[in-house]
Each structure stands twice: as C-alpha cells, then as structure tokens.
Amino acid sequence: MADPSFTLNDDQxxxxxxxxxxxxxxxxxxxxxxxxxxxxxxxxxxxxxxAYLEAQTDNExxxxxxxxxxxxxxxxxxxxxxxxxxxxGPPQDDPGSSTEPQDDDVIQFDDNDTPLCLRYHEExxxxxxxxxxxxxxxxxxxxxxxxxxxxLSSPIDYxxxxxxxxxxxxxxxxxxxxxxxxxxxxxNFVPTTNNEVKVFLGINILMGIKRLPSxxxxxxxxxxxxxxxISSAMTVxxxxxxxxxxxxxxxxxxxxxxxxxxxKLFKIRPFLDTLSRTFLESYQPKEFQSxxxxxxxxxxxxxxxxxxxxxxxxxxxxxxxxxxxxxxxCEFQIYTGRLRDGRAExxxxxxxxxxxxxxxxxxxHKVYFDNFFSSMDLLKVLQSxxxxxxxxxxxxxxxxxxxxxxxxIMRRGDSDVRCTLAGLVCVKWMxxxxxxxxxxxxxxxxKSSVKRKxxxxxxxxxxxxxxxxxxxxxxxxxxxxxxxxxxxxxxRRSRKWWxxxxxxxxxxxxxxxxxxxxxxxxxxxxSLKQFQDQLITKLDVQ
Numbered sequence: 001m002a003d004p005s006f007t008l009n010d011d012q013x014x015x016x017x018x019x020x021x022x023x024x025x026x027x028x029x030x031x032x033x034x035x036x037x038x039x040x041x042x043x044x045x046x047x048x049x050x051a052y053l054e055a056q057t058d059n060e061x062x063x064x065x066x067x068x069x070x071x072x073x074x075x076x077x078x079x080x081x082x083x084x085x086x087x088x089g090p091p092q093d094d095p096g097s098s099t100e101p102q103d104d105d106v107i108q109f110d111d112n113d114t115p116l117c118l119r120y121h122e123e124x125x126x127x128x129x130x131x132x133x134x135x136x137x138x139x140x141x142x143x144x145x146x147x148x149x150x151x152l153s154s155p156i157d158y159x160x161x162x163x164x165x166x167x168x169x170x171x172x173x174x175x176x177x178x179x180x181x182x183x184x185x186x187x188n189f190v191p192t193t194n195n196e197v198k199v200f201l202g203i204n205i206l207m208g209i210k211r212l213p214s215x216x217x218x219x220x221x222x223x224x225x226x227x228x229x230i231s232s233a234m235t236v237x238x239x240x241x242x243x244x245x246x247x248x249x250x251x252x253x254x255x256x257x258x259x260x261x262x263x264k265l266f267k268i269r270p271f272l273d274t275l276s277r278t279f280l281e282s283y284q285p286k287e288f289q290s291x292x293x294x295x296x297x298x299x300x301x302x303x304x305x306x307x308x309x310x311x312x313x314x315x316x317x318x319x320x321x322x323x324x325x326x327x328x329x330c331e332f333q334i335y336t337g338r339l340r341d342g343r344a345e346x347x348x349x350x351x352x353x354x355x356x357x358x359x360x361x362x363x364x365h366k367v368y369f370d371n372f373f374s375s376m377d378l379l380k381v382l383q384s385x386x387x388x389x390x391x392x393x394x395x396x397x398x399x400x401x402x403x404x405x406x407x408x409i410m411r412r413g414d415s416d417v418r419c420t421l422a423g424l425v426c427v428k429w430m431x432x433x434x435x436x437x438x439x440x441x442x443x444x445x446x447k448s449s450v451k452r453k454x455x456x457x458x459x460x461x462x463x464x465x466x467x468x469x470x471x472x473x474x475x476x477x478x479x480x481x482x483x484x485x486x487x488x489x490x491x492r493r494s495r496k497w498w499x500x501x502x503x504x505x506x507x508x509x510x511x512x513x514x515x516x517x518x519x520x521x522x523x524x525x526x527s528l529k530q531f532q533d534q535l536i537t538k539l540d541v542q
Contacts (some may be wrong), residue, residue: 023413030346046392107518122371128401128418128426132444135423139362139388139441142286145324147516148282155531156538158513158520162278163506170270171248178247192242196234200242201264202539203230204503205510205532208488215239215492248502264336266302268498272334277503279331280359283516285324291353291369292478294332296504302497304336317501322356322367325399327480329508331356349373354381356542361385366441368475376400378439379424388441390471393426395436404428404436413463417444443469484511487528510535 030298065240105262152158176191183189210227214220218227219236248271255262263269295313306318318335333355338344345351353373357365374391376399382389393400410416410430418426425444427437431452446466451459490503514531526534 003105035227050378058447064088074251124421126399126424128420130417130419132261132417132419132425133421133423134443135441137423139364143363145284145286147520148284150489150520150542152520154528154535154538155513155517158508158517159535161282162275162513163509164274164278165194167271167274168194168197170274173248174247174249175242175245177250179245181252182245187243195427198539199233201241201506202536203233203239204490204492204506206536208490208507209529210531211491213353215243220432231251237493241538243499246499248498260340265334265498268501271502271505274511276331278290279329279512282329283328283512285328285330285360285365286326287364287366288325288474288477289322289330289365289367290475291320291322291356291373292369292475293335293372294321294478294482297491297499298497298500300495300497304334304497306335320352320356321478321481323477323481325474325477326515326519327477327484328512329481330357345348347375350375353378356387357382357387358362361387364388366390366470366474368471368477369476374438376424376438379438380422383423383440388439388476390437390439390442390467392471393436393438395434399434401426404434410434415444415463415465417465419444425467427465427467429464431462435468437467437471439467442470481508481511484514488532 013414016205103384147158149161154157165378169457172192172194175197179189179191207215207218209300210229210230212225216236217225219221219232220226247267250268251267254266265272295306295308295311296314296319297313304316304317305315305514307315308318320333321329322331323329333352345459349369353367353369357367360367362385367382367390369389369391371392374393375397376393379389379391405416405417405428410428412431414430416428423440425439425442427439427444429435429437442465442522444465444467448464448466449461450464450469450472452462454461485504485507488498489507492503494500510532511528513535514526514528517531518525
C-alpha cells in the first residue's frame with residue numbers, strides 16, 4: 001500500500017514535470033548523477049520517495065496508469081480504491097474474466113459520408129467567412145418535364161385531364177342531394193345531369209370572355225345587350241338555380257366548430273383535394289420553380305378573409321402557390337388563418353415552403369421565394385433534400401452574418417459576400433437600398449448584371465452576382481400564372497364565401513390545361529382565348 005502521507009508542493013511538482021521529455025526526445029541521456037540529484041532533492045527534510053515512483057532501472061519509464069489516486073476533503077486525504085469509477089487507467093486483469101471485447105469497446109461506424117469539417121459546422125451552427133468553398137455536389141436536373149399523358153390532343157382532352165369526369169359526377173350528385181335536403185320533399189325539382197353541369201361551366205367560361213355588368217343581361221329582352229349564344233344554351237332561371245344550389249360536399253357530415261376534425265374548407269375540400277391530385281399527376285414541373293402567395297378577391301364576411309394593403313388585391317383569400325417557369329400551378333394551399341387556439345403559427349413561411357416542395361425532394365429543382373418564407377435553417381433543410389433554393393432575406397433574420405459592409409461605403413452595384421463551409425451564401429447587394437440574398441447552391445464569384453430603368457426611361461446594366469440576376473429572372477412565376485388567369489377570369493360575385501374559390505380554381509384549371517396543350521401540340525399553337533373558345537364548344541355550349 002502506498003504511503004498516503006507523501007505529498008508534493010507546487011514547486012516540487014513543477015520541477016518533476018519540467019524534466020518529462022517532449023515528443024521525439026529521449027531520456028536515455030539522463031545520467032546517474034542527475035537521478036541521484038533528483039532523489040536527494042525529494043528526500044530533503046526527511047521526505048522519502050514512494051515505492052511506486054521508483055523505477056526498476058535508471059532508464060525505465062514510470063507507468064503512470066497504475067498510480068493511486070487521492071482525494072482531499074474536510075475529513076482529510078483518502079486514497080481511491082482501484083475499482084472506483086473515477087479511477088484512471090485500464091482495469092486490472094481478472095483471471096476469471098473473458099478476453100472477448102465488450103459492446104462498449106467496439107468502435108461504431110456510421111454511414112454518414114459528410115466531411116468532418118461540415119459535421120462540425122452542422123453541430124455548432126453558422127460560421128460565416130469571406131472565402132467561398134465550392135460545393136462539389138451534382139446539381140444537374142435530369143427529370144423529364146411536361147404533360148404526363150401523351151394520348152391527349154384537343155383542348156377538351158387536356159381540360160378533362162385536370163378537371164376529371166369523376167369531379168363533375170360529384171358536383172351532379174352533391175347538387176341534387178343538397179336540393180333534396182333543402183326542399184325535404186316539399187316540392188319537386190328537376191335534377192341536374194352530367195351534360196348540364198358541363199353546359200353551366202362552359203357558360204361561365206364564356207362570360208369571362210364576353211363580360212356584362214350582370215349575368216341576367218345575357219338574357220336581356222334588349223337585343224342590343226342579349227347574348228343569343230348563351231341564352232339559347234340554358235334559361236336564365238335554370239342558370240340562377242345552379243348558382244343557388246351548386247354544392248360540392250354533404251353539409252350533414254360537417255363537424256361542429258368544437259370538433260378537432262373541424263375544417264374551415266369543408267364545403268369545398270373534395271374539390272380542392274381532387275385538383276391537388278390531378279395537378280401533380282397530369283404534369284411534371286420544369287427545373288425552375290417559385291413559391292409565392294396569390295390572392296382570391298372577396299369582400300364578403302368570412303373568417304378566412306385576409307387584408308393585405310400592399311397587394312393589388314387587398315382583401316380576399318390568401319393562397320400559397322408553387323408554380324414552374326411556364327406558369328403552371330403545381331401545388332397550392334389555402335391559408336385558413338390562425339391555429340385553433342388563436343395563436344399565430346410560428347415559422348409559417350418555412351412550413352409552407354417545406355409542404356409545397358415535399359413532392360420534388362431529391363430531383364435538383366431550383367426553387368425561389370421571397371423574404372416572407374426565407375430562413376437559413378430552411379435553406380439548410382432544402383439543401384439536404386437536394387432542392388436548390390435562392391431567396392431574399394430580411395435583415396433581422398437569425399443566423400445571418402453579423403458583419404456586412406456598411407451601407408454608407410457601398411455604391412450602386414456593389415456586392416458583399418459571406419459564405420459557410422456547408423455552401424450557404426449570403427450576398428448584400430446595393431442598388432437604391434441594400435437587399436440581402438441567400439442561396440444554398442450559387443457560386444458568389446460568378447458575376448452578372450441586371451437591367452434597371454432610370455428616371456428618364458433609359459435602361460442600364462447594374463453589376464451583380466449571378467445569384468441576384470437568377471432571382472430576378474425566376475421569382476415571378478406565380479405572378480405569371482396570375483397574369484394568365486386574369487386575362488379572361490370568371491369574375492362572379494356571390495354571397496356564398498366558397499363560390500369565389502370554386503370559380504378561381506376553375507380558371508386555374510383552364511390556364512394549366514392551356515399550358516399543357518401549348519407544350520405538347522407541335523406547331524398547332526392557339527392563343528388562350530382561342531383555346532377557351534374550342535373548350536366552350538366541346539362543353540356543349542352551342
């Protein structure tokens with residue numbers, strides 16, 4: 001048993017460790033006189049050198065792994081037993097123990113091929129620097145894009161591919177059911193049919209092209225106002241009956257507001273679900289996508305109505321949309337407001353982008369969105385899902401670089417770049433005021449320019465990075481879809497809150513089918529109005 005009374009002061013410990021050789025050195029040069037001198041120093045004042053510090057020979061190293069440990073507390077100094085969990089050194093050999101390696105001794109390997117420097121970055125957060133580390137990942141988009149079905153030829157074929165026959169059958173059934181429930185056998189009515197619903201839809205499409213102040217004007221007694229084409233297809237009373245009784249879901253199955261399964265969009269949910277499915281099945285989107293918000297005009301009373309003073313359509317329903325470069329609306333979500341408990345949803349923009357890009361994971365699409373949706377965490381998640389993303393960022397977002405060049409020293413067209421080891425890039429670009437861009441795949445060293453119009457009307461090229469010019473080029477696809485829709489949209493007012501949504505997405509179906517027809521038809525190009533004219537004719541409006 002070692003002598004626990006042996007202690008060393010700080011100076012003595014310093015002297016001992018000062019003689020420990022560093023890497024590459026040897027202690028063979030220590031002569032006997034030096035060892036004797038060390039022993040005399042330690043033995044002064046009657047202190048004896050403990051046996052466990054004595055080497056067997058002059059040149060033998062001391063095994064420090066088996067040294068006893070002492071702790072000192074209020075009760076004095078105590079030696080720790082060798083079996084104590086905090087003891088240092090390997091366990092003593094036990095003749096009865098097995099020599100097989102235990103599970104804790106086996107080195108575990110994972111399948112993560114991420115470089116260690118990037119793992120370090122992922123663990124500790126965002127470290128921004130000025131040097132860009134090129135990402136060697138393959139960003140090539142290889143998926144075939146365009147209409148999914150090749151056996152389509154006429155405008156009605158493309159429209160029915162998106163607005164399928166089973167959806168029309170559902171409208172027929174639910175409309176007749178609603179009218180039966182409302183009348184409760186009190187009076188008779190003429191049930192609608194599949195062909196009559198198609199005529200009703202065709203009349204509404206034609207009213208988007210030939211607009212009059214009121215739908216009754218198309219059946220006016222004044223021949224100067226009356227439309228013989230529409231008035232001969234359906235009577236005014238029957239058209240009004242459709243506007244009153246049109247239905248898409250069974251009201252008797254609607255949960256009450258206190259039910260956890262309550263859906264604010266219950267009345268139109270089957271219609272929206274069908275279109276969401278057909279939009280994805282009928283068309284394979286192109287490489288470049290954009291995510292943005294769209295508005296459905298509505299001024300009536302509804303808990304879904306939003307007010308956005310800076311938008312062209314200030315009051316109405318907000319729709320989150322993902323559209324590709326042709327203007328085809330691939331996916332959408334209608335915003336239903338706050339959570340059930342009245343709280344605002346946190347990270348709403350990030351959640352919307354992740355939902356709308358869920359179907360294109362792993363395909364190397366390039367997605368663009370504005371600063372409402374953006375965050376560095378979102379770019380990081382999309383990067384891991386092989387979705388290349390580019391966006392503008394609000395300057396108060398978390399995890400942004402802390403030190404950009406000051407606005408006062410930046411001239412018009414200047415760019416200040418910050419990068420991370422994982423390939424995230426932030427660019428502060430100056431025009432009239434600074435704008436911060438972010439990307440998870442752009443090379444900030446690639447230079448480009450963007451066109452800007454001066455006060456006198458002339459256009460000039462302003463220096464920028466490719467990141468900035470690509471954002472300006474690809475961000476407006478949702479606006480392009482809205483522009484196509486508004487050319488001949490069905491602008492029908494109604495007191496029923498869901499009618500606006502129904503006719504809005506009827507317009508979207510027409511635009512999407514027109515885009516599919518334009519891409520697949522070889523040389524037989526039509527304008528949007530010509531496409532709708534042929535569609536109306538095939539919907540039995542004649």
